[in-house]
Amino acid sequence: xxxxxxxxxVAGNWKMNGLKxxxxxxxLLVKAVAGAKSKPxxxxxxxxxxxxLSLCAETARGSGIKLGGQDCHTxxxxxxxxxxxxxxxxxxxxxxxxVGHSERRTDHGESNSEVKRKAEAAxxxxxxxxxxxxxTAAERxxxxxxxxxGQQLKASLPEGADHKNxxxxxxxxxxxxxxKTPTVADIAKVHGYIRxxxxxxxxxxxxxxxxxxxGGSVKASNAKELMGISNVNGALxxxxxxxxxxxxxxxxxx
Ligand code: PEP
Numbered sequence: 001x002x003x004x005x006x007x008x009x010v011a012g013n014w015k016m017n018g019l020k021x022x023x024x025x026x027x028l029l030v031k032a033v034a035g036a037k038s039k040p041x042x043x044x045x046x047x048x049x050x051x052x053l054s055l056c057a058e059t060a061r062g063s064g065i066k067l068g069g070q071d072c073h074t075x076x077x078x079x080x081x082x083x084x085x086x087x088x089x090x091x092x093x094x095x096x097x098x099v100g101h102s103e104r105r106t107d108h109g110e111s112n113s114e115v116k117r118k119a120e121a122a123x124x125x126x127x128x129x130x131x132x133x134x135x136t137a138a139e140r141x142x143x144x145x146x147x148x149x150g151q152q153l154k155a156s157l158p159e160g161a162d163h164k165n166x167x168x169x170x171x172x173x174x175x176x177x178x179x180k181t182p183t184v185a186d187i188a189k190v191h192g193y194i195r196x197x198x199x200x201x202x203x204x205x206x207x208x209x210x211x212x213x214x215g216g217s218v219k220a221s222n223a224k225e226l227m228g229i230s231n232v233n234g235a236l237x238x239x240x241x242x243x244x245x246x247x248x249x250x251x252x253x254x
């Protein structure tokens with residue numbers, strides 16, 4: 001398959017990390033991007049906790065750095081104590097929302113169909129959905145990676161998905177926060193498969209344009225190699241997105 005290079009996206013997922021003071025890291029990122037000799041060759045996004053989304057939106061205003069939520073409810077509003085709707089995230093300054101992160105699938109038992117409805121809720125609110133997929137260590141050791149990823153993709157992909165409203169993030173569960181990464185050949189195989197399935201499900205043009213991010217222990221030292229793999233159109237970064245210096249090292253891979 002031909003090498004496919006839509007404009008990459010490097011998105012940081014801060015997870016349940018960050019009090020108001022964490023906006024200072026975003027301010028450092030904004031400053032570094034503004035002061036750089038040339039414009040970044042990738043889109044940059046930070047997904048902070050919802051409690052500081054508005055503050056981060058203020059901090060990033062005018063910088064080109066986009067903000068995203070980490071999860072959303074399927075409904076617009078209502079009796080859902082503790083939940084946050086996609087519309088609320090949009091109202092707080094988000095442009096996108098991660099859905100189906102493995103920590104949501106594991107900690108909250110989210111199914112593919114729920115992930116799909118969340119992605120559709122993100123679209124309803126005008127947010128881009130970042131749909132996460134990935135096999136567990138056990139599934140991998142049974143040789144089921146492609147099967148699991150294929151099932152998750154088909155069942156989690158929202159109706160009307162296209163390159164403007166949808167990004168796929170392949171994140172092997174066993175690589176998240178562990179310092180382990182798949183081999184270049186393994187990532188190329190899974191991303192190539194996702195690309196092929198996207199084309200089969202959505203047609204040539206849309207299927208080729210949808211970004212497929214890799215996530216799982218991406219850091220400055222491995223970013224260049226990982227981001228150079230065919231059909232890897234950026235990264236979803238956890239731990240290494242918390243400090244501006246580390247995250248800038250990943251952005252510099254482009
Ligand atoms: C993540 O949770 O999306 C992730 C990729 O985490 P880390 O980069 O810390 O492995």
